[in-house]
Amino acid sequence: MVRILTGTLVEAGMGKRDIASMTELLKAKNRESAGFLAPACGLLLKEVRYE
Numbered sequence: 001m002v003r004i005l006t007g008t009l010v011e012a013g014m015g016k017r018d019i020a021s022m023t024e025l026l027k028a029k030n031r032e033s034a035g036f037l038a039p040a041c042g043l044l045l046k047e048v049r050y051e
Contacts, residue, residue: 008035
């Protein structure tokens with residue numbers, strides 16, 4: 001799932017997708033409407049913060 005979200009956010013950052021569409025994508029729970037699958041190489045979870 002992280003790789004799918006990363007690919008979708010990369011597309012948004014490149015201007016290929018509207019960042020506001022992320023909410024609809026998550027609600028739809030449809031993998032077909034998400035962005036590309038980011039490669040596993042190089043992904044790193046650096047920090048998690050809970051408030």
